[in-house]
Amino acid sequence: xxxxxxxxxxxxxxxxxxCAKNPFTGKSTLALVPNSEILPSAFQQYNQFLSENKVINxxxxxxxxxTVGTKIKVAAERWLNAxxxxxxxxxxxxxxxxxxxxxxxxxxxxGGKIVFYTGIMPICKxxxxxxxxxxxxxxxxxxxxxQQRMSAGVLQQAGAAGLAVATGxxxxxxxxxxMTAYGATTQFGGMLPFSRSHESEADMIGLTLMAIAGYNPDxxxxxxxxxxxxxxxxxxxxxxxxxxxxxxxxxxxxxxxPQAKAEAAKFGVTFK
Ligand SMILES: [Zn+2]
Numbered sequence: 001x002x003x004x005x006x007x008x009x010x011x012x013x014x015x016x017x018x019c020a021k022n023p024f025t026g027k028s029t030l031a032l033v034p035n036s037e038i039l040p041s042a043f044q045q046y047n048q049f050l051s052e053n054k055v056i057n058x059x060x061x062x063x064x065x066x067t068v069g070t071k072i073k074v075a076a077e078r079w080l081n082a083x084x085x086x087x088x089x090x091x092x093x094x095x096x097x098x099x100x101x102x103x104x105x106x107x108x109x110x111g112g113k114i115v116f117y118t119g120i121m122p123i124c125k126x127x128x129x130x131x132x133x134x135x136x137x138x139x140x141x142x143x144x145x146x147q148q149r150m151s152a153g154v155l156q157q158a159g160a161a162g163l164a165v166a167t168g169x170x171x172x173x174x175x176x177x178x179m180t181a182y183g184a185t186t187q188f189g190g191m192l193p194f195s196r197s198h199e200s201e202a203d204m205i206g207l208t209l210m211a212i213a214g215y216n217p218d219x220x221x222x223x224x225x226x227x228x229x230x231x232x233x234x235x236x237x238x239x240x241x242x243x244x245x246x247x248x249x250x251x252x253x254x255x256x257x258p259q260a261k262a263e264a265a266k267f268g269v270t271f272k
Contacts, residue, residue, distance in 0.1 A: 039091050039111045046095070046113040054100040056118065062098040065116050068130045068213075069096030072138050073112065075212035078267060080142075088142075104230065108137040110146060123226050128210070128219035135206030135213075143205060145198040203249070204256050211264035216271045217257045224250050 056062045073094050080088045094112035101117040108114045114137065116130070124130040140146060194202070207217045228246035261271055
């Protein structure tokens with residue numbers, strides 16, 4: 001790291017470091033990139049992605065992505081509102097798209113912009129499997145994990161991209177960083193990993209969202225087992241970032257299920 005690079009880094013930090021409170025954990029989190037910058041950039045990138053890829057419309061699978069997504073969205077709204085976080089989703093403009101790709105992946109950009117690849121549909125198998133993935137991905141977006149990951153990315157890339165963010169210049173680099181941060185692309189020399197704590201948080205929040213939406217969180221175990229079997233030791237892109245092994249994750253999910261069910265019961269949703 002040369003002197004000039006260090007100075008640029010410090011300059012960027014001094015200008016844009018801020019802390020945002022995570023309503024799910026109550027923790028203050030480092031947020032280098034504000035939502036006002038992220039959402040327009042995310043929407044633009046999402047639309048560009050859709051224009052460059054084959055979006056599947058009108059099929060039963062496409063409709064299921066929309067139906068499950070809408071239920072997860074409603075669950076998120078109910079949960080946030082019930083916990084005094086009314087307005088947290090202001091600026092969100094939810095969309096749920098199925099895109100033709102063999103990739104076993106799904107992601108949610110900030111603002112509720114969701115993409116499922118056709119490649120993940122057989123592993124989802126049914127609506128509950130889709131709800132498991134959807135809940136997990138939406139959780140990353142709600143908890144601003146990508147924002148933090150993007151912030152980390154800004155630090156790593158503290159040259160052009162960092163300066164672009166600092167000056168509010170929505171450069172190509174910034175936009176690609178946003179896409180990378182949410183697992184939509186692998187620009188910038190590889191996926192920026194979600195941390196172990198972010199993955200655990202996304203699993204916890206995701207299980208709660210699926211439960212409030214009426215999908216039995218017990219079914220998440222079978223989904224992750226299918227994912228583990230499919231990956232054969234090699235996890236697909238978004239899930240590649242997970243530090244815990246599949247076995248550790250599945251064990252942890254089993255522990256979290258009662259808590260998710262208890263949370264859903266507050267909304268009158270119960271499971272046998
Ligand atoms: Zn994740």
